[in-house]
Amino acid sequence: MISAVLFSGGKDSIMACFEAIKNGDEIAYLLSMESENDASYMFHVPNIHMVDLIAEAIEIPIIKAKTKGKKEEELEDLKNELINLKNLGVESIYTGALFSIYQKSRIDNLCSEIGLKSIAPLWHINEEEYMNRIIDLGFEIIIGGVFAEGLNDSWLGRTIDKSALNELIHISEKHGINLAFEGGEAETLAIDGPIFKKKIKILESEKQWNYDNGVYNIKKAILIDK
DSSP, rough: EEEEEEOOSSHHHHHHHHHHHHTEEEEEEEEEEEEEEETTTOOOOTTTTHHHHHHHHTTEEEEEEOOOOTTTTHHHHHHHHHHHHHHOOOEEOOOOOSHHHHHHHHHHHHHHHHHHHOOOOOTTTOOOOOOOHHHHHHHHEEEEEOSSOOOOGGTTTTBBBBBHHHHHHHHHHHHHHOTTTTTTTTTEEEEEEETTEEEEEEEEEEEEETTTTEEEEEEEEEEOOO
């Protein structure tokens, strides 16, 4: 099946891409929606500019589109890009949806209307098992933003390894955060993994902290041999 992946560069979209490849699909394109609204209901925002480098690292062509990120109106922007993908021969769209009915239902409806198959291989996955699997597979995932009680600026830019996951489990027990950050507790970025032909090396970055939340902005990065 000729497929595309709705892609942000975060852990869920990179895992959706991994699952699509494992399923034997031909991944023709990545589709990245760049929102002007930091509070977009549909789309990932922190470090979205990194998708070009990630696409190059995993050697899959990327299509990028802009949206103002206004609730519901942003769906029309996505719809136009999905129509474009279908015209390019794409048959199915993979997404990294975990638990968000809001996001999944809207993507499912758009795909049904256009005539594309909507696939969410991670839907309702056990969050702790999922995070362990990401680590065990060898994906290097860093935290690009934190927005929940219990997560401070020390998490910005940190790699999610077994030690970090154990800490997150304790924080989850105390503060009730979703371990996979499906409640918007944090944003992530993939910089290496089994489907990467090259690894991303971050050369320049900065932390921006605002009282109880913050982002890790990557200002300069390159690809290096693994």
